[in-house]
Amino acid sequence: MKRFLATTALLMLPIAATADGMDEDRIKELVLEAIRENPGIVFEAAQLFEQQQQALQAQAAAQVLDTEKATLENDPNAPVLGNPDGDVTVVEFFDYNCPYCRRVKPEMEALLAADPNVRVVYREWPILGDGSVFAARAALASRNQGKYEEFHWAMMQLKERAEEASILRTAEDIGLDVAQLRRDMNGPEIEEHIQTSMRLAQSLGFSGTPSFVIGDSLAPGLIQADQMIELVDQARAAE
Template sequence: MRRLWQSLCIFLMVASTAVYADDLSEDRIKELVLEAIRENPEIVLEAVQIIEQREQERQAAAAATVLSENRDILENDPNAPVLGNPDGDVTVVEFFDYNCPYCRRVKPQIEALLEADPNVKLVYREWPILGDGSVFAARAALASREQGKYEEFHWALMGMAGRAEEATVIRVAEEVGLDVAKLRRDMNAPEIDAHIAASMEMSRALGFNGTPSFVIGDALVPGVIEAEQMIQLAQEARASGQ
C-alpha cells in the first residue's frame, strides 16, 4: 500500500503544473491524491499495473543474472541425475517433486521431448517441497544412482498411483529390483543432502515458487509445458548457442 501511495503521489506531482512538490505537505498530497482518485478512479488500477510490471521486470532481470552466473552448475552438476543424451547440445533442467500432480502430468511431455530430440540432455533437480513423503522419495531416487537404476526408478515413481510416501516408495523400489537395504543406507549420503540443498537455493534464486519448473536455454518456464513448446524452446536454445 505504501508503494501504491508513492506511485500515486508521483503521478499527481508530475501531472500537476500549478504547484511545486516542495510546497506540499504529505497530508496535502494525500488529499490531492484522494481527489484525483475520486475524479479518475482508473488511475489506481493503472498505478498497480505499473508497480506489478516493474516488479516483474526486476524479478526477470535478477533471475537472468542468476541464470548467467550459475548456468554451468545448473547444466553440468556431477551430483545431478541426467537422462536423455549426456553429451547433448541442448540442456533442459527440470525442478520437480514426486508428489506434484503437475509434474506427473508433464511426464509424457518429457518423454515425447526425449523421443523427438535425441540431442537433448535432461538434468533433474530433485526439489521435494510437498511434505515428508516427497523428501523420502527424492532421497530414495537419488540413492538409486548407486545401483544404476535412477531412470527406471524415476519413471516408476512418476507413474505410480497415489502419494509417494515411505511405504509406497519402498514398494516401487522393490518392483524395479532395487536392493532396499542398500537403498536405505545410501539415502543418508552427504551428496544427497547437497543436491537437495542446491535445488532449494537455485530454485529460489531463479524465482521459481512451485513445481514443475524448467530452465531451457535462457527461458525460465514455471508450470506444465507441452512437448511442442519444449521442442521449440530446445531448438531456440540450440540456435542461440545455449
C-alpha cells in the same frame, strides 16, 4: 498516452511530493484528487506496478542464470537423462508428489523422442512434505545401483501419494536392493543435491513445481511437449 501519463504521475506523486517537503495530509489529498479525476488509473497503476515487478524479477533471474548456469547444467551431483552429450540442456525442478510433475512425464518423454540431442538435468526439489523428501532421497540413492532413470519413471506413474511404503515397494518392483538404498539415502551427496536445488529455485524465483530452465528461458508450471520443443529450438538458435 494521456492515461499512461496520468497513471505514471499517480505512482510518482508521493515521491515527488515528499522531495518537495509536502506534508503527508497534502500528499493524500493530491492522490485522492488524481483518482477522482481519473478513476480508471487505479487499476492501470496496479498493472503498471506489476509489470515493473515482473521486469525486475526477470532481470534478477537473468543475473542468476548468468552466474549459476554451470551449476544448473553441469552439476556432477545431478542426474542426467536423455543424451548426456546433447547440445541443449533442459533443467527440471520437480517433486514426486506434485500432480503436475506427474502430468509432465509423457510430455518429457515426447520431447526426448522428438529430439535425440537434448539432455535433461533433474533437480530433486521436495517441497510437498516428508514423503517427498523420502522419495527424493531414495531416487538420488538409486544412482548407486545404476537405476535412477528406471526408478524416476516408475515413481512418476504412481497412482498414490509417494510415502515410505509406496516408495520402497516401487524400489523393490524395479529390482533395487532396498537395504542398500536405505543406507545410501543418508549420504552427504544426497543432502547437498537437495540443498542446492532449494537455493537455485529460490534464486530463480520459482514458487512451485514443476519449473524448467531451458537455455536462457525460465518456464515455471506445467508445459506441453510442443512448448518444450519450441524453447529448445530457441536455445539452440541462440548458441
